[in-house]
Amino acid sequence: MAEGLIQIGVVGCADIARKVSRAISLAPNAALCGVASRSLEKASAFAAANNLPLSAKVYGSYEALLEDPDVDAVYMPLPTTLHLHWALLAAQNKKHLLLEKPVALHVAQFDRILEACQSNGLQFMDNTMWVHNPRTAAMAQFLNDAHRFGNLKSVRTCFTFAADPAYLKNDIRVKADLDALGSLGDQGWYCIRAILLAANYELPKTVLASYEPVLNKDGVILDCGASLYWQDGRVATFHCSFLANLTMDITAIGTRGTLHVHDFVIPYHEKEASFLAGTQTSFDDLVTGWAKQPEKHTVHTDLPQEALLVREFARLVGEIKFKNSKPDNKWPTISRKTQLVLDAVKASIQRGFQPVQIHH
Template identity: 35%
Template structure:
């Protein structure tokens, strides 16, 4: 089927790579209301065909015309990345390739005038990341990394909680943990244990989210210095499989996180102030629900001679937001927000800036690890 002409109402997406996470974003495009998947590219065209078939069976790709009529719009399967980038019926590309090979295709897409939504971590190191973002800016196209929780309605609501000076006070500590326990085949068969494809291992795959949460809580300020150590490694000792980190900000704020491929599923975050603290136990992938939740605590220790009472004072908070696969889900907001910026002709400056900041912190942590946890200063 011939793809529809772009009437400035929808963004026509090209998917480069058929990774598992791309299936979630296939549905996000479908639910966004302002996008359609026009083509999918893989090095093996049969893999692209299989991806389209499987995703279409669960979530048929549909485009709504100016007359309000919905039309099935099966994407084209392509066996060459550049061929997808060169198509005239593609406005934006979603790049789900491994980190080690991503730079080439981000720059190629930018030069072809395509907007770029890129999986994370965005690059092998910050110099590459800057080259990628600079190429997008030079071409006048948008760049965003695929951090879904950045677009959740929960974050601005939580900022309101953190801004309650009477109940929370000054923010002093950010602590997060993101892990899952990989099976015995992971090291030998998963690209996240491969130094050439995913050199940052768990730090890139999981720690990226912990860094991002810390930056968000610090109002996008960069830390002054960082210290990090890989507790265990894959691929001859070069790919972190467990990592712990400390970040020092100005204004007496610190952050710490732990990420691991060797611990049970856990996605917890604690933001601590002088009077209270805020917790989440699903900060990356929300639990299946129609609400995104967090808790605010202001416990009280009362001592009177022999009486010691530690009183629990916890308030539950939530925003109406489905965990996944609905029009109000965070990944759908991500795709829709990016498409809206494209259609408006005003790509978000913050999107590329925060991606670069995250990469710079990751780089500094890798340098610290090489120097056995030495504190590394960020200029």
């Protein structure tokens, strides 16, 4: 077992676990030490199919992995409905937690998960990958630049993809007993996070769901949107859908500048990502074209964004394990704010599209 590497086990063999397993192997400060499924056969098949290191153990139950003292931390790609039970068990077994999003069915559940992590001195992070891409830091720098961007006025985000009939029938994200939040939990989570990033993580005061969401026969959201309002007049809207062509956009408009991103969740290319930034853009004299156009900014990275996420998670775990540091509260706080807004959208839909106030 390599000295100094954070040993991460994967609890569950969901599709996304393939990508994260690769990310753990790519991260320089982490090692993939095992994978668990509810059957040994499934865990073994996953390990073989995904070229897990020969040193990685396979477990025929989630409990077996969580009880293994050699495991420092776990990545948990389980359906949202199962998060509370298994996250609490992970915390009891002193495992740092990288949890798939949405983090819980509602904020009260998430607060129990967070309390369990905090009381055991454990690091929590959710698996929102794009915020760890260096492009995101460059975007945030532009958004926070009073000269180039000014004050935020409005944000629009969307994340949509056209799911095939098999997905709409069988995927866990359309099952009320597994991922009851549907498109809102899966794609809306990213849209809300992008809005919060643009608003410097200041929560809106009021949330109003758009009329009228598309639900499947089990009441799971397939397509929805909402508007968010701040006391100072800032406004944001988002749309998420399993029923529209693949699009993942952010448009943030300030008093002096505008930001455009067209691939914010998954960049077009793994190792480079771009955004458009315009400051005091303007027409030409005859108003037949633009005299000053937005400029394209491209950011390169050696590691894909999911490996950068794992590297940051492992770094924080290492600070606790090797330097006796306290868990970092930045990421849990951002997760909680995202969940609060998501809860408010759901509440607005359930109350017949009434405005919902967010109380911290």
